[in-house]
Amino acid sequence: MDTVRMPGARALPRTRWGVRKRATATAVVVVAAGLLVGGLILLVLLQTSLVAAAEAAARGEAEEVAGQVSAHGVDEGRRFIESAAHSGQYVQILDPQGSVLASSVPAVAATSLTGLRPEAGQTLTQDVPGLPSIGDDDEFLIVALGVRDKGVLHTVAVAATIQVEADTLATVAWFALGAMPLLLVLVGAAVWTLVGRSLRQVDTIRGQVAMISARRLDGRVEVPPTADEIQALAQTMNQMLDRLEAADVEQRRFISDASHELRSPLTTLSAGLEIAAADPTGRTWEEMKPVLAGETARMRYLVEDLLTLAKTNDGALHLKMTDVDLDDVLHDEITRLRSTSRHRIEARLEPARVTGDAHRLAQVIRNVLDNADRHAESRITVQVQSSEVQATISIDNDGPPVPVLDRKRIFERFVRLDESRSRERGGTGLGLAIAAALMAAHHGSIGASVAPDGGCRFELVFRRAANAVRTPTGKDIAR
Numbered sequence: 001m002d003t004v005r006m007p008g009a010r011a012l013p014r015t016r017w018g019v020r021k022r023a024t025a026t027a028v029v030v031v032a033a034g035l036l037v038g039g040l041i042l043l044v045l046l047q048t049s050l051v052a053a054a055e056a057a058a059r060g061e062a063e064e065v066a067g068q069v070s071a072h073g074v075d076e077g078r079r080f081i082e083s084a085a086h087s088g089q090y091v092q093i094l095d096p097q098g099s100v101l102a103s104s105v106p107a108v109a110a111t112s113l114t115g116l117r118p119e120a121g122q123t124l125t126q127d128v129p130g131l132p133s134i135g136d137d138d139e140f141l142i143v144a145l146g147v148r149d150k151g152v153l154h155t156v157a158v159a160a161t162i163q164v165e166a167d168t169l170a171t172v173a174w175f176a177l178g179a180m181p182l183l184l185v186l187v188g189a190a191v192w193t194l195v196g197r198s199l200r201q202v203d204t205i206r207g208q209v210a211m212i213s214a215r216r217l218d219g220r221v222e223v224p225p226t227a228d229e230i231q232a233l234a235q236t237m238n239q240m241l242d243r244l245e246a247a248d249v250e251q252r253r254f255i256s257d258a259s260h261e262l263r264s265p266l267t268t269l270s271a272g273l274e275i276a277a278a279d280p281t282g283r284t285w286e287e288m289k290p291v292l293a294g295e296t297a298r299m300r301y302l303v304e305d306l307l308t309l310a311k312t313n314d315g316a317l318h319l320k321m322t323d324v325d326l327d328d329v330l331h332d333e334i335t336r337l338r339s340t341s342r343h344r345i346e347a348r349l350e351p352a353r354v355t356g357d358a359h360r361l362a363q364v365i366r367n368v369l370d371n372a373d374r375h376a377e378s379r380i381t382v383q384v385q386s387s388e389v390q391a392t393i394s395i396d397n398d399g400p401p402v403p404v405l406d407r408k409r410i411f412e413r414f415v416r417l418d419e420s421r422s423r424e425r426g427g428t429g430l431g432l433a434i435a436a437a438l439m440a441a442h443h444g445s446i447g448a449s450v451a452p453d454g455g456c457r458f459e460l461v462f463r464r465a466a467n468a469v470r471t472p473t474g475k476d477i478a479r
Helices: 019-072 074-083 163-210 229-278 283-314 326-338 358-375 419-424 431-441
Strands: 002-004 012-014 089-094 100-103 123-128 140-149 152-161 322-325 344-349 353-356 379-386 390-397 445-450 456-463 475-478
Touching (some): 019 074, 019 089, 019 152, 019 163, 074 089, 326 379
Antiparallel strands (some): 344 475
C-alpha cells in the first residue's frame, strides 16, 4: 500500500491490487492475447487451406480439359466439359479473341468468364467478387490455362466458387469470438479459485505467526502436506522461529549470567562502603581498600569482556587488518605470563605471518594462555606450525583434557567446567567465548582436543598472509 500526499492534507492510502486480483487479471490478459493471436493464425491457415483446395480442383479440371483439346481438338474438349461438368464450377474454351467456343452450361455460353489470355502451358489465376454475366454474386476463383490446337492458341477457363470457403471462415471466426468471452470467464474463475485456496493457507500461516509473541516463542505454524511452495514457506517459518527462540533463550541466559556475575562484586563493594562509612576512624577503609580495588577491577574486566562480545555479535567490532608476526605476539604474551605464573612454560616458536588485528590476536592468545595457566598442574607448552596456507598455534597444559561432550560448549559465554575453581582464580567464563568470536572475525578457528601426552590442548588455526615469507629456522624458549 502506497500513500498519496496532497498539500495541506493527510497522507491517504492508495490501495494496490492484491495477489489474487493481479494473478487473475494477468491470467485473463495472457489467455486473451493467446486466443487472439492463435485465432488469427488459425483463420489465416484455414483460409489458405480452403482456397488452395479450391484452386487445386480448378487447376485439375483445366488441365484435363486442356489435355482433351490438345490431343483431340476443340470439339472433343466441348464434349468432355459438357459431360464432366462439376457443381460449383463453370468451364469455357475460348478462342484467341475471347469468343466462347464451348461451355459446361448454357448460362456461360455467351460471355467470356475472364479476360486472362495465358500462353500455351501457362496457368493464370484471378479472384472475382461475382459473375455479373450470369447474375451470380458469389466469390469465384478463375483459373485460365493456355493450350494450342492446330497451331491456334486457345484458353481453357474454369471458374470455381469459393463462397462456401468464405462462409466457413466467417462461421469459424464468429464461433471463436463468441467462445472467447466464455473461455476467459472460465479461466478467470479457475485462477481466482486456485489462488484463493493457496492464499487461504498463507493467511492461515500469517494468523498463526501473528499469535506468536516475545513471551510465546515456542509456537509453530502448521505445515500443510501440499509438497509445494506453501509447505516450504511453513517449514522455513518454523526454522526461523526455532532460531528466534534459541536466540531469545541465549539472550535471557546471557542476561541472567551477566547479572549474576556483576552481583557478586557489586555486593562486595556496597557492603565494604557501608562498613567503611560506619567507622569514623578510617581504619576499616584502609583494610578494605585492597578488597574493593580487586572487586572493582574484576567488574571492569567483566564489563569490557561483555562489551567485546556484544561488538562481535553485532558486527560492530572494527579490526585494523595488517600483517602480523604471530611468533612476536606469542613471545610477548609468554613473557607476560612468565612474570605471574608458577608453572614451567616451554615454547617452540616458528616464524609465521598472518593478516589480522595485532591487538585482538594478542587478546585471543592471552585468553587461551590464561585459561591454560588456570588449569595446568606444572607445565604449559606452546608450539607454532606454519605452512603455505595457514599457521597453527598449539597451547598444551598438563591438566585434564576437556571432555568430548564439552569441547564445543566450552566456547559459549559463562561456561565453566569447574565452577568453584574458576571463580576463585578470577575466571569469568568469557575468555574462551571472546577468543572464539575474535577467531571467527579473523576467519580462523579454535578448538579443544587432547595433547599427545594426554593433557589438554587448544589449537588456533589462522590464514597465512599473502606476502608471508616462511623461514626454515625457529627458536626454542624454555623456562
